[in-house]
Amino acid sequence: MVEQSSAPAHGRGDERAAPSEAFITAIRRRFPDEDEIDRVMTRKMRARTGPAYSAIPLARLAQGTQALIRSQSDAHATLSNARWLHGGASKLQMAFDLDWCGGDGGARRTTPMVLRMEPPEAIVETSRRREFEMLALMSDTVPVPPCYWLDADAAYLPHPAIIYGYVAGVSKPADVRTRQVTGVGTNFGPGLRAPLATQFINALAAIHTVPAERLAALRAFEPATVGSNTSIVRQVHWWRRVWEEDRPEDLPLVNVATHWLLGHAPALDHVSVVHGDFRAGNFLFSEATAQVTAWLDWELAVLGDRHQDLAWASSPHFGHFAEDGTTFLASGLLPTPEFLERYEQCSGLCVDVERLRYFRIFNDFTTTVHMLATAWRVARYGKTHQDVLVAWLAMIGHLALAQLRHNLAEVLK
Amino acid sequence: MIPDSDLQLRVVIKALSEVIAPAIDATDHVALEQLQLSIVTLRMLHNRLPLERRRVRKELTHALELATATAHALGERSTRLRAPLETARTALQDVDCDTANLDALRCALLSAVSACVDELDEPALRRRIAQAVVAASEPAIELARAWCVPSGFEADPARLRSLDQLLE
Numbered sequence: 001m002v003e004q005s006s007a008p009a010h011g012r013g014d015e016r017a018a019p020s021e022a023f024i025t026a027i028r029r030r031f032p033d034e035d036e037i038d039r040v041m042t043r044k045m046r047a048r049t050g051p052a053y054s055a056i057p058l059a060r061l062a063q064g065t066q067a068l069i070r071s072q073s074d075a076h077a078t079l080s081n082a083r084w085l086h087g088g089a090s091k092l093q094m095a096f097d098l099d100w101c102g103g104d105g106g107a108r109r110t111t112p113m114v115l116r117m118e119p120p121e122a123i124v125e126t127s128r129r130r131e132f133e134m135l136a137l138m139s140d141t142v143p144v145p146p147c148y149w150l151d152a153d154a155a156y157l158p159h160p161a162i163i164y165g166y167v168a169g170v171s172k173p174a175d176v177r178t179r180q181v182t183g184v185g186t187n188f189g190p191g192l193r194a195p196l197a198t199q200f201i202n203a204l205a206a207i208h209t210v211p212a213e214r215l216a217a218l219r220a221f222e223p224a225t226v227g228s229n230t231s232i233v234r235q236v237h238w239w240r241r242v243w244e245e246d247r248p249e250d251l252p253l254v255n256v257a258t259h260w261l262l263g264h265a266p267a268l269d270h271v272s273v274v275h276g277d278f279r280a281g282n283f284l285f286s287e288a289t290a291q292v293t294a295w296l297d298w299e300l301a302v303l304g305d306r307h308q309d310l311a312w313a314s315s316p317h318f319g320h321f322a323e324d325g326t327t328f329l330a331s332g333l334l335p336t337p338e339f340l341e342r343y344e345q346c347s348g349l350c351v352d353v354e355r356l357r358y359f360r361i362f363n364d365f366t367t368t369v370h371m372l373a374t375a376w377r378v379a380r381y382g383k384t385h386q387d388v389l390v391a392w393l394a395m396i397g398h399l400a401l402a403q404l405r406h407n408l409a410e411v412l413k
Numbered sequence: 414m415i416p417d418s419d420l421q422l423r424v425v426i427k428a429l430s431e432v433i434a435p436a437i438d439a440t441d442h443v444a445l446e447q448l449q450l451s452i453v454t455l456r457m458l459h460n461r462l463p464l465e466r467r468r469v470r471k472e473l474t475h476a477l478e479l480a481t482a483t484a485h486a487l488g489e490r491s492t493r494l495r496a497p498l499e500t501a502r503t504a505l506q507d508v509d510c511d512t513a514n515l516d517a518l519r520c521a522l523l524s525a526v527s528a529c530v531d532e533l534d535e536p537a538l539r540r541r542i543a544q545a546v547v548a549a550s551e552p553a554i555e556l557a558r559a560w561c562v563p564s565g566f567e568a569d570p571a572r573l574r575s576l577d578q579l580l581e
Contacts (some may be wrong), residue, residue, distance in 0.1 A: 086442035185568075250523040252479065253550050255530040256543045316568065386443070388450045395564035398557040403555060409547050412540065 016245060017381065018049045033234055036220040040127045041238075045245055052382030053119050056158055057404035058082045061094050065115050065163065067256040072149050074100040085114060087171065089393055090122045090299070092385050097164055103148075113148065117161035121383035123375050123390050125242070126299035128160045129153055130220045134273070135164065136299040137218060141210055142203045143167075143294050169284025169293035185320045186280040186332045195290035197333040200283075203295055204313070209308040215303060224303040229265035231304045236261045236362070236374035239369045243376035246373035249379070254403055257365045259343065260408060264354050268305055277299025278309045279318040280331040306349060311359035314339060315368070316403065318395065361411070364404035370399025422459040426452060457563040466581045468560065469519075470505065470513040471496045475553040476522040477501050482549040483526045492530060497521045555579060 010269040015023055024045045028038060062082040065135045069077045077100035085093035094115040101108055118128070128150060146165040154160050172186045188196055215223070224231035240258045247254075275298065302308075312318075314330035322329050330336045340351045375394035379387040429452050437444050461468075480498050484491035501518045504510045530546060533539040556579045562570045 003465040084443055086446070165506045249520045250527040252483070252523060252526040252530050255527045256546050259530070259539065260543065317566075320568070387446060388447050388454060392450050392454065392564060396566045398554060398561055399566055402554045402558060403552055405547055407541070411543050412547060 012032075014248075016048075016247070016377070019045050019245075026245050027241055030038060031244070033238045033241065034222045036127050036130055037234075037238055040125060041241060041245065043267075044121060044125050047120065048381075049304075050120060053384055053387075055096070055385075056082070056092070058094065058299060061092075061115060061117070062096060062155040065094070065096065067178065068149055068161075069163070070100065070153050071098070071156070073103065074105075076100070088297075089386070090124055092117045092119060092163045112166035113163055114145070115157075115161055115163050117157055119160040119378075119379070120159065121378045123376070123378060123384070123393070124300065124370055128162050128299075131299045132162050133218050133220050134301045135162075137208065137210070137214065137273070138295070138298070141206050143292060144298070145294050145296070145384065154364065167200055167284055167294040169286055171281050171284055173287060176329055185318070187320055188280070188332050190273050192285075192287075192290055193329070193333050196285060196292065198329065199285075199292045199335055200313075201339065201342050201346050202389055203283075203292065204275075204278060204309060205294075205343060205349075207275055207278075208270075208309070208349060209347055210273050212271060215273065216377065219305070221303050224268055224271045226268050226271060229269065231271075231302065232265040232362075233262060235302060235304065236265065236365075239366045243369045243373050246369075246377040248373070248376050251368075251372065251401070253401060253408070254368060255367070257361065257368075257404055257408060260411065261358075264358060264411075266305070266358055269305055269352075270306065272306040272309075272349075274302050274304045274308045276302060276308070276312075278313050279315075280333070281318070305355060305359065307352065307355040307359045308341065308345075308362065310351060311356055312363050315360070315363060317399065354405040357407070357411070361404065361407045364400050364407060366398055367400035368404055371395075371400060381396040418461070418462055422455055422462070426455050426459065451562070460563070461560065464580060466574060468510055468556070471580050472553060473501060473505060473515050473519045473522075473555060475556065476519040477505070479528050479546065479549040480522045482545045483529055483542060483563050486545040487529060487538075489527075490538075494522075494525050497501070497525045552579075559566070 002131045024042060027045075028042060032038075033041070053174065062079050065082075066077065066079040069079070075215075077098055080097050080099065080389075082094055082096040085095045087093070094117070096113055098111050098113050099108065101109065102111075115130075119127075129152045130150075132147055132150045133146050138144045139146065145167045147162060148165065149155050149163045171248075173189055190339065215221075222231075222234070236258060240254075243254055275295070277297050277300050278295075281290050282295070284294045284296065285292045314336040316328075318332070319328055319330050319336075320332055321327060322335075327335050330339045333339070334342075344351050368408075371394045375390050375397065378384050379391040379394065384390055434445075434448055436450075437448060439445070447531065463486065477498065480494050480501075484494045484498065487494070497518070501522055502519050504515060526546065530539075530542055533542060555573065556576075558567065559573045559576050559579050561567075562573065
């Protein structure tokens, strides 16, 4: 049984705005999670009364980045051409060029790189250590940015950060105009769909079939086990915990969803790396060659059930209807039945409709948490570099909640 | 004359759109995106502000219906819901009750229902409550979606009932 919710908090007497140690401890006890997730969430709560985000000069970031690199690699590395990188709703990104001798102490060269740093609180609070490890693991599986350095505890920069290589490419065709602020509903156009769809499926299959012995190298992830639902239960706890830490008010549907998800969590039939946000908008490609150049945003990766990614990639939020007005294209690439069928062929793993249904509910639950709890919280307290974007995105939470309600109604019939 | 919200929002939107926007460096994508979002946010607020009080009252009505449905499903175990239900009913009859108070009462009702959901450990009753909550949550979600149509996230906004209908 999940313990009783705390009182509502709408500004006045908002215990979540200045959480006591007792409040933090009680939530940690109620929703046990992986150690690294617990570390990040606990840090977030303990820092909550800290200052709102205030503009960080590029020069300050460049200085901290150079100091980090010099401490961990080339003592004579020199950073130049620092500039803000546009895109994404969660992290600050600064592009720059690094003049250095490379990791091997070879000839001097210039390498374009990206600093990816957390704001004081993000729309999704995640671990840079996990993101760094996962990028390293994936580097010989699918195209990902080369990952260089990690400042997990903000020793050199204002907030935790990673540094990876800059990868050229676009996340949507340059001639596509969209009213949306993210990859939501990206229309790649008929010409790009087929080649991108093939790579989309191949990459997802490759990610989901990384051999188990390689997963053992991950230190910031707790293992998942075939025949057990522990890894899924942990994730439900993770996001219910975030709900309890961030929500401005109660929503009984979230409580209902938590109980249903805990009560119906399926045992794993195969342990996969789950990307956690695999969709249009989270990969770069070359418009000239239609080749994917990098798969991005690994911050939500977990070890778990492949159906989580399959349900996410085919969610209504990230697709759109084809030119015929009736065929829904998963992630704007191909019809969902074709996507699932080709995935099965490519991965050798089956797609189970019951698990898919479970993870559709799970994904709607987590989106509801991100948008109606965390987005509200971080925008309300000015914790990000783009509160106006975060507050706008929060409105998508009502669609997720509607979908959650619809899907729960189906399973509770 | 005290300047009204309509006038103040109009002039700010005009200044941002016609004076500030063209003055921003076209290569500063972050600033341009945030300005554009600021303008559309203000337009949405300008459009919705006159409906705010009606929305708050309707949201409380929906929360009241949700709590009532939950209480019926709970039967004798609905004690926790009685006081917030009574307070909310009284407040809705009071035309002078301000929106902040109405909203606080809505939050109290939602908290009471959530607590009921979390406390249950008997499977059949839990399922009944879950069904009641799921069914009774629909009107509030529909209203929120209609309110947020200007966000552009709705794939087919025409399928939603209009705000006027939903606020009746």
